[in-house]
Amino acid sequence: MISVRDLEKSFAGARGEVRALSGVSFEVGKGELFTLLGPSGCGKTTTLRCIAGLELPLAGEIRIEDRPVFSAVDGTFVPPERRNIGMVFQSYAIWPHMTVFQNVAYPLAKEASRSEIGERVARILDRLSLGALADRLAPNLSGGQQQRVALARALVAQPQVLLLDEPLSNLDAKLREQMRFELKALQESFGITTVYVTHDQEEALALSDRIGLMQEGSLVEVGSPADLYLHPAHKITADFLGTANFIPAHVQRGGNQPGDEMLLESPIGSFVARRSVEWQPGMAAQLFFRPECVDLGEETAGADGAPNRGSAIVERVTFLGNAADVIMRCNEVRLRARAHPTRIPAVGQRVCFSVAPGSCMVFRADSSVDVRKRA
Amino acid sequence: MLNARSYMKSARTVAIAPIIFGLLVWASAGYAQEKGRSGGDAMAQLYAAAKKEGTVVIWGPTDAIIYQRMQAALDKQYPGIKIEHFESIPEPLVQRIIAESQAGKPAAVDIIQSGSLRALRPLIDRDMLAPYSGWEKDFGLDAVYAGQRFVGAYNLTLPIAYNTKMVSAQEAPKSWEELAEPKWKGRKLIIEARLVPFAMLGTEWGKGKATELTKKILAQQPIIVQGGTTVANALAGGQVSIAIGTYAYTIERLKKQGAAVDWVPVSPLPVLTSAVGVLKTARHPNGARFFAGWMGTAEGQNIRYATTGQANEVGRTAIGAVAERIKAAQPAIILETDKTFATILEIQRELGKMLGALR
């Protein structure tokens, strides 16, 4: 549906050219909600604006439904107004000199009769529960109402693609959560291919069919929310999403094929994990698992020596309501775990922990750099 | 609308012209003879030729109303000549005439008029004006300059003017030198910024003495503004006691309107010459010569004087209140002529440097 290939973009900055995008490639399937996630300045909005046609990339190709809308090779550039895309801006960009109705009817102005426009606008306004506000001017709307108007305006012309640039960031926390679900429901019922840009990982995890994680102008990793969260292929992903335990380790047995089990030795014991890339025995590595994947138990005899297990002393406990964050120490290594709110260990208590092999990932020790394929 | 009307007019003219023509040639010739002018026949011929041309285009700073009244008088006496007037200051007009003629498109103008001879100097320098001996010979005018290229239209006398409420006739300065006396110190004088009277005094006194006196007067902390009208207003409004650089006829007019102002026919008395010249490229050369000459005659002068108070103020053909006072007081006259204007210009430029001119 949307295919972005080898996108390059740079801006003139105070000290010469600043590379904004380097070799960004991904595909978005029909009806999919694809999220570009990353810290501010990572290039996610630039990518979105390139898809919209608001920025002219330096190199690469963008196709929408197999139609090239940008291609550096043959000089194709389809201007934004001909790309059949709806977009919601971070500021909503509701035109203050027009009523809600006029704002929403604007994309239709040319192609339909007056009565048809009225009908279509009324339909979408109703769908977004804005019917009563049709004659209001933008400055007289609340933030949530404006966001809906922006959505209605983006959807009214039934575009092939919907682009959302941090649409929830201007709302207060409660409204944001509510709108998150509404947005997802709306997107599903319209079945519209959507690219969503956010820096908020919770939002990304909750909404997306797939997430593309961006860092310093590059797309680091693409995957479903669960994949990215639980089985990140890159340390950056693991680091950016949620909280993580990283434990320095050495490879004992590398395994032969991807998916094979491998054995590592670490200061907190030996671990069996799933193999991703090729490993040789003796290589330095980093063992990763999520705090949620750590099972805590009473100190029991016989645990020593078995892989993926160990014991630690609880250092600090933070009660979070639905869980408790537990920080413990094992052989001078700090570990983080999640405890069920009804089974919170006491500070100073020795506990036994275990991590399922399927929840353990292994990264190269210097893996913070190697994912960035600099062109 | 306009086209239709002028068409009807010209059609009518064409129809009656042959009959009236002979009559008028006879009548006007007789009129001129009656006045005892030697050039009666020549004038009649000129009028006939002028009438054939039908129109005269004149550019200059004179009030449009004067020409409206002159048109009415002409229509009675010398019908068939239409005056087209463009009221503007001469300096940009002169530049335009030069620029347009150099572009090979001579401006559609016959007569150029100026409040001061000097403004037309660039046209003399470029030999763009046609000399005409008839003004002296046939019209009997005496103010003819620059190899008969100009004829004077009126004079502008530059006296010492004073506010009669603030200064009595006895107190008023009787000479230019008196202006340098301490009693006129401190915002009591107003002087027009171009310092024309002082430059003209220089032609009589020499540059050194004129510069010296100007310097002393400027040290009196006078108010200095540009524009004769602003000067006259300040005097009439009681802002200052003495005004230099406003015209005698302006003061006379203000006096008549009830302003507490008067002027001193101080000696020597600078008098500017407003002149008209006919362009070599004139499309109506005969009409132009005729109208320029007629303006200098008593008829023309009287209309101008009755309308604005401007007239010839010195010489044989002088009329009006200013002329009478000058006649009575007999001051030495510094007249602007083609002989003096180069000197006036040179001194004026020198004096301008005191007020910020660079060269």
Next chain:
Amino acid sequence: MNIAPSAAAKNVQLRSWSIARKLSVRSLTLGLTLLIVTYLVLIPLFMLLYASIKSTEDKLPFESTVITLGNYTAVLTNPTMASIFLNTFLFTAGSLAVGLPLAILMAWLLERTAIPARRWIATLILVPMTIPSLLSAIAWIQLLDPRIGLINVVLRAVLGWSGDTGPFDIYTLSGMCFVQGLRLVPSAYLMIAASFRAMDPSLEEQSAMAGRGAAQTTLRITLPIMRPALLAMLIYYIIVVIESFDIPGLLGFTARIRVLSTAIYWATHSEVGLPDYGLASALGAMVLAVALLLMWIYQRLTAHQERFATITGKGYRPRQIDLGAWTAPATALCVVYVALAVVLPFLVLAWTSLQPFYAVPSADSLARVSLEGYFRIWQESTVVRALWNTMVLALVTSAATILLAVLVSWFVVRRRKAADGLSHYLATVSFLPQCVPSIVIGLAFIFVYVRFPIPIYGTLWIIALAMTTRYLAYSSRTMTSALMQVHGELEEASQMARAPWARTLRRITMPLLAPAMINVFFWVAVHAMQELSMALMLYNPETVVVSTMIWSMWQNGRTAEAAALGVILILLSALLLLGGQVFLYLRRSSDS
């Protein structure tokens, strides 16, 4: 078989290029804007530089065959030049110090605070522009002349002063700065008001929530946010003051303060022959150099400022600051300004129109009051044509200027990031005509258009074209400031809503700029109505305008008629002003 796919590929490519070409209504407009602006500016600029290296004593620049640096050496080696530069600097700095803070303060008071009768004052504040500068300066003299000035007379009586002069003397450097500064206020207010109006109040609110007072918020938040607009205004007015001769001509000779414009005046208004274009142009070229330097500094200072957009399309409701105890003094300030700059000059003008000659109101002069001036102007056969021409000229010039200014400012603001430098080029070039003395623009137009194949010489259009050139600087600067306050996403949203560039400009950008456009329209119209130097060079009997008529009448001593025409001109301007305000009011009331 190999040929078929590559031919198909080629077709795709060609079609894509044709799409790319169709998109370029915008690039076409950019090209056209560049072309027009360059053309308009090039003519006077060329004449300026050309004349400055010609020996022009008693010759017009194109008559002279001698190429020389003499004009520059005449300027630079002149012993008075040092004091002229110093005075110009002092006069400019002083006038700006009076005018700009006042304009900013007024703009803030009228756009941001809840002082009473804001709408009235905001409209009245513009009126001084409509009063011919000569008359408004005369009004100031009536107030501050050391002998008869009303304020001085009253103060002497109140203070028991014994002398017959003082305490104030308008004929001083500070007097000049004061009057010139006050004259800047309406235009400067217009230039800056749009920015205040458009500013997102949440920025101020955040500061207010952080416990800052209104004054601190203004100084630390509001003004810094508006820095680019303020800097642009400052630079524009530096050049305006350096270049203007109204006040130096009326007060400067007496005060013996010679500035650059005095020297230009002497070079160009020689009533004794031809203007010394070479010298005037050399002086103009120096102003040009100053302008270029200032533009360069401006671009350095604002090059990487991106976060100044403030109409965001988020709901904004201009918050009005309650001044509390300061309401009364602030209102008083506005009222005093309106009284001094509006009511007084207008009264002087109206009084002049009723008097056969100017006289201070007294029993005598009251007896002379008559409406004769108003009747007599109609005897002038050309007055109706002049009024008609003036209105046409004002409307055509302002429409053309506005259109050009919107396009110029759009490309200046929205293409700031583009690497080709066209944005800087447009911003700089559109500013340059301000540095060329009007009379030089006039001469340049005569020189070029008398030979021009299209016969616009001698028509009203050539005057309109000259004025458009001249007013491009103010209008594009004002529009740029206004557009800088409109968030780019509002336009991008329109593009995403399938509107091509031209439609976006028409439906989104221009409506959002409407208040600024109306103000600039009014400014240009009023200035076009009063413009004299260029009109004098370019008009003819067919294209006579009111300003030249007023001037002729004044020169011929017909002060009542000149003032009467002036009053009529003000009424016409007021009609325009009213029209614009009614339009804005209708828009505003439909907003709420």
